Amino acid sequence: MTNPVLDFIEEHADEIAALGPENEKLGKLTPRAAEILRQSGVIKMLQSAKYGGSEAHPAEFAKTVMRIASLDGSSGWVSGIVGVHPWEMSMMPAQLQEEIWGEDHDTWIASPYAPMGVLRPVEGGYIFNGRWQFSSGTDHCDWIFLGAFLGDEDGKTIMPPKNYHVVLPRSDYEIVEDSWDVVGLRGTGSKDVIVKDAFIPEYRVVEFGRFLNGSQLADSGQTDPCFGIPFTTAFPLGITSAVIGIAEGALNAHLAYQKTRVQITGTKVKDDPYVLFAISAAAEEIKASRTAILDNVTFFYDKAKRGEEVTFEERAASRRTQVAAAWRAVRAMDEVVARSGGNGMRMDNPIQRFWRDGHMGLAHAIHVPGSVFHAAALLDIDVTPPPGPMLSMI
Template identity: 65%
Template sequence: MTDQTSGAVLAAIEEHADELAALGPANEQLGQLDDQAAKVLREAGVVRLLQPKAFGGYEAHPREFAETVMRIAQLDGATGWVAGIVGVHPWEMAMADQRVQEEVWGSDPDTWIASPYAPMGVLTPVDGGWTLRGRWQFSSGTDHCDWIFLGAMLGDATGKPVMPPTMMHVILPRADYTIVPDSWDVVGLRGTGSKDIIVEDAFIPSYRALLYNKVAEGDAAKEAGLAETGYHVPFSCVFPLGITSAVIGICEGALKHHAAWQASRTTVSGAASKDDPYALYALSEAAADIAASRAALLDNVTSMYDAVARGHAPTFAERAAGRRTQVQAAWRAVRALDEVVARSGGNAMRMDNPIQRFWRDAHTGLAHAIHVPGPTFHAAGLGDLGLEPPAGPLRSMI
């Protein structure tokens, strides 16, 4: 693909919408994306949306990225989740050393990068960089990726984390890590193939690492000389965006399946669901709540983008409020979904009915750490009072 706009990416997804929807059961049975589903995403250019133009990307507005992920997740939750997770990684890779960008994308701009960012490994210093070892969970879409971002703690010469803790994001090629087969056996999002990763004393050159704090505070984008506004939107806004967009899209997809099901459903009492005012009330209320979740998430990232475009660096309180909006959007959408699934009847729970799969996927997506409300709401509440939380968990991922 060349010279493809973000609008054309979404148009390409629409051309394959029926195919992606039909592949949902196959993804779930395989425990990872079917190769054809991954091919459609790759050829549509979904993962290139936030990629730098210098390496074949589109540098799209993050709102357009979110809207694309939502649409894919409406068709199949696992496919939308992988699009959202893997699709964010080129945004951070744009801040990395040009040498590693060339290694990743130089010969193929469609190379995908996996994660996770949780600091489950320790970096031991050696000449020219570090060695890394550890085990990570939840590497979504990893079977279709050739590189990976991993979170790690900076260690001393003995392999013990230094104090105060220093978190790094390091970048490894596929040859330097092992994907653990059969390590993804879950109730929902089964098709994401979010398997475990093991690293045994891999060498990490210094140019393949980013200080997490620099990424989180926006310094990495400045030091990389990135001109595009989207790269200066806070990490705590962009990284959760792909995940929450997928959850909201899943709820939208479930709502559509519920409506289609209710349109022709007759209850055990012989009454048609379409004539039940209580069922219609629940459907309308859920539709309004899910639409509100979509609007809140998209407005949040657009407001952040516009503020950055005006030259404003979002404050901690503003970032915390943005994270609160994002978290609440996910919870509101899934709660609304529960109201309609509970009124879909027992046959909605049959494995050949897509409603139950979307319902399971939505709840599994809500369980992601990025959707834990407590610390984020606490920090945002302090911000409302004009106070800043102390260093520690209340400042995490904000």
């Protein structure tokens, strides 16, 4: 299977890697880093063909994100997160798709999906308010997906809460500068956004549950199997792929550094069997994470291609696979970083940046294993359905 986007990334690999420190210093992707991603087409890999997208196999998207992240964690992270949004937008109401992509197929959409806002019903739509954290790549996006709960006429959340995805143009929200000061993934520019009394027409609001139960896909008319994978597999795919790619980048930087390194004992690393053993063991763990994430999404792609429904048990197992893959890759990265010596932690050595980026990526909500593993285990012993709070990430 050819992947012209990945070919483009390989052609610009050195430049992407060289821009990593500049992205981090700036606190967001530099204009050039963003332009390379835009030119590559990675953000349009899962976009509808009607609006210039590739409708690519999601595994090819994951491979591309991993490669970008292995060059620069922040560029890979933005590719993985912003690159999933066209997948969802391709199933949104036709009027909204035309509004966003009708004149420019390269329009980027930010997020986050956390329901930190409240929709107050009014005639023709809603009044929307809230504040969200972690809007990755937001400075380079012209629209945004935001999570929300439905409120009553007074703006109080209706119980039990229902989660909605709300779409806004850049003119309807404020990006909070200096709200992204963190230890890793600094170049992602994952800033806070604020919405104050924005009017949202009804067609820009969709209940999240419609993506989970498949009704949104059915109504969209999309038939390519790339749109048939579960939302709870698709959205984490870009994030987990970035983390695995970051671990691959750390390993690559470590290997390049160790070729000529002489330890303080006078022993060359190439003559130290203990370090060499650890490198190989870590390399296989990272490789296992890569294989697991690709096999996982391919499983659902193939089911969609055959027209088969996805069970809740399969969704839970999928999430367990994704979470475990991220943790396995970062643990393996820790093993090689711990054997990089003190100079590996110097700020001019890319090893330390990959290390910080990887741990920051592991801290994302989708990589918290507790409820995901708990729910998956309950389903394995036929306890259905698991308690409500465990369902949010499945």
